[in-house]
Amino acid sequence: xxxxxxxxxxxxxxxxxxxxxxxxxxxxxxxxxxxxxxxxxxxxxxxxxxxxxxxxxxxxxxxxxxxxxxxxxxxxxxxxxxxxxxxxxxxxxxxxxxxxxxxxxxxxxxxxxxxxxxxxxxxxxxxxxxxxxxxxxxxxxxxxxxxxxx
Amino acid sequence: xxxxxxxxxxxxxxxxxxxxxxxxxxxxxxxxxxxxxxxxxxxxxxxxxxxxxxxxxxxxxxxxxxxxxxxxxxxxxxxxxxxxxxxxxxxxxxxxxxxxxxxxxxxxxxxxxxxxxxxxxxxxxxxxxxxxxxxxxxxxxxxxxxxxxx
DNA sequence: TTTTCTGCAAACGATTTGCATACAC
DNA sequence: GTGTATGCAAATCGTTTGCAGAAAA
Numbered sequence: 021x022x023x024x025x026x027x028x029x030x031x032x033x034x035x036x037x038x039x040x041x042x043x044x045x046x047x048x049x050x051x052x053x054x055x056x057x058x059x060x061x062x063x064x065x066x067x068x069x070x071x072x073x074x075x076x077x078x079x080x081x082x083x084x085x086x087x088x089x090x091x092x093x094x095x096x097x098x099x100x101x102x103x104x105x106x107x108x109x110x111x112x113x114x115x116x117x118x119x120x121x122x123x124x125x126x127x128x129x130x131x132x133x134x135x136x137x138x139x140x141x142x143x144x145x146x147x148x149x150x151x152x153x154x155x156x157x158x159x160x161x162x163x164x165x166x167x168x169x170x
Numbered sequence: 171x172x173x174x175x176x177x178x179x180x181x182x183x184x185x186x187x188x189x190x191x192x193x194x195x196x197x198x199x200x201x202x203x204x205x206x207x208x209x210x211x212x213x214x215x216x217x218x219x220x221x222x223x224x225x226x227x228x229x230x231x232x233x234x235x236x237x238x239x240x241x242x243x244x245x246x247x248x249x250x251x252x253x254x255x256x257x258x259x260x261x262x263x264x265x266x267x268x269x270x271x272x273x274x275x276x277x278x279x280x281x282x283x284x285x286x287x288x289x290x291x292x293x294x295x296x297x298x299x300x301x302x303x304x305x306x307x308x309x310x311x312x313x314x315x316x317x318x319x320x
Numbered sequence: 321t322t323t324t325c326t327g328c329a330a331a332c333g334a335t336t337t338g339c340a341t342a343c344a345c
Numbered sequence: 346g347t348g349t350a351t352g353c354a355a356a357t358c359g360t361t362t363g364c365a366g367a368a369a370a
Contacts, residue, residue: 040344040349062335077352082335098248102360103334121300132294140269141309144282149314150271158306159291164299190324190369212360227327232360252335253359 025049025093025108033091044076048084052094052108059097059105059129097156099129120156123163130163175199175243175258183241194226198234202244202258209247209255209270209279247306249279270306273313280313 030049034041051065060068066081085106088094095109099122121130141152180199184191201215210218212231219226235256238244245259249272271280291302 038345038349042344042350044351079336079353080351083350096250098250100246100248100254104250119294121294121298121302123300124303130298130300132298132300137307144269144271144309148271148280148282149317150273150280150282150309150311151313151317152271152309152311154310156308156310157287158308159294159300159302160304160306161300161302163301167299167301188324188370192325192369194326229328229361230326233325 023110030088030091030093033093039087044080045084045087047074047076048081049088049093052106056108057131059099059107061103061105063103065106099158119159121159121161121163123166124160128163128165132159173260180238180241180243183243189237194230195234195237197224197226198231199238199243202256206258207281209249209257211253211255213253215256249308269309271309271311271313273311273316278313278315282309 027046027049030045031041034045047069048065051060051068055068062078062081062085065085066076066078069076069081085094085096085104089096089106092109094106097105097107097120099105099120119132121132122128123130137155137157141155144150145152177196177199180195181191184195197219198215201210201218205218208214212228212235215235216226216228216231219231235244235246235254239246239256242259244256247255247257247270249255249270269282271282272278273280287305287307291305294300295302
């Protein structure tokens with residue numbers, strides 16, 4: 021039941037907050053449409069656009085990414101490699117099954133879909149009074165390829 | 171089955187790698203003994219030591235934290251607030267139940283103990299070939315206090 | 321004595337900000 | 346037109362690094 025955002029969603033969410041639909045915001049979002057399942061940093065997005073002959077200020081990329089994350093269209097991730105990374109938020113409010121497998125040898129980040137944390141969330145809500153909105157799970161280990169190399 | 175590290179463990183692990191037991195490394199670790207269940211940044215540790223009349227270079231704090239994390243004594247955490255944070259690693263290799271509840275309103279980070287991810291880890295290992303060593307789970311939501319304020 | 325550490329200051333890299341101009345509405 | 350967004354360059358902030366002197370083994 022994964023929701024796929026469109027450019028229409030961006031337009032709509034911007035209007036709701038009287039923000040403007042600029043070409044820059046559109047091309048930043050388009051980068052994520054054209055690079056699904058990737059975890060892009062601000063620099064990555066800037067480079068991709070530059071390669072596509074689309075000049076944009078790096079500061080504008082940062083501002084757009086932050087905005088898109090606030091609008092719920094992008095998800096901000098931290099893998100401990102010194103920069104924030106973003107990806108399309110494909111989760112719906114009912115099931116957010118987003119897990120990342122981080123290889124501690126080569127640093128590669130792999131995706132894994134599953135769902136099992138719903139029960140845990142309920143449990144936590146009961147015991148702590150915390151109202152849980154979302155979660156992120158990171159698994160650390162050694163990927164298939166690195167294991168094969170040994 | 172939580173393991174509690176001691177200064178002896180530090181001494182031992184340093185010796186194994188022919189590294190030196192310096193007063194700086196000891197006082198940095200002691201800060202964590204004296205501040206259990208907290209998530210301290212390098213700056214935090216530096217300030218705490220300064221308040222206790224223990225002068226230490228900030229760079230040394232960074233180096234000690236990184237070292238202690240490599241030795242498995244500290245755990246390095248990222249909460250998206252712009253700096254790395256550390257805490258004592260109390261998990262044993264069999265059960266690592268370490269969850270953080272991050273309030274998106276006030277930024278407070280709360281702990282929650284449970285265990286439920288063992289099954290998931292096995293599942294992931296089977297399906298992806300990934301050899302999982304550890305995991306970190308972050309839950310985002312609104313804490314009791316912030317809910318009460320509404 | 322040998323090797324590793326520390327402290328300082330300078331370097332660094334990611335991110336943010338001030339401000340004048342440009343643009344969406 | 347009005348208010349917001351962009352681009353640039355400068356500023357900022359956490360973190361790292363080079364190096365000379367200090368200290369553990």
